[in-house]
Amino acid sequence: EVQLVESGGGLVQPGESLRLSCAASGFTFSSSSMNWVRQAPGKGLEWISYITSSSSTIYYADSVKGRFTISRDNAKNSLYLQMNSLRAEDTAVYYCARDQVLRVWGKGTTVTVSS
């Protein structure tokens, strides 16, 4: 079964950091490009970052550029999102999703930034 499982979310204060993980199974992770997409409470979907299978190409949304870093470990079938200098507006459910067409999604992990 094709599966993505996010972890690492939690409650942090503004300015703090958090690292999200996404564990992949059931498909050839090393051949797949990956994304992070988030959804603030009661709001729509916002794409935030993309990484190719070999990590050769990476893109970020302007809203997170310079603060978030996407990476992957193909040997561990894992995708990561390092989030620094977190703000209240980063509060959201964070999903990892496979491919440029977001064919497969995880169930998400919740990040809350609040003092």
Next chain:
Amino acid sequence: EIVMTQSPATLSVSPGERATLSCRASQSVSSNLAWYQQKPGQAPRLLIYGASTRATGIPARFSGSGSGTEFTLTISSLQSEDFTVYYCQQYNNWPLTFGGGTKVEIK
């Protein structure tokens, strides 16, 4: 950045009727357009990609059309499980962008 605009924001339809959802791009995205369904508390699910190709396991009552800047998702006969929120997304240019969503509610 390509802005995706969905209309209407809310669509009231009776079960068994047809629903037509619209999505407009601020510039051409060719056929690089996807539709997603999201139920409360769940992750989005891919319905349509390439503007008109159903994803694996998606019922035939869902169909997509359009190219360039104007796109449509049609649900031919609404079932109870179809009353939820739908998003369009372009993947022709970076950044990937989503429409604001259309909520399909029971009339």
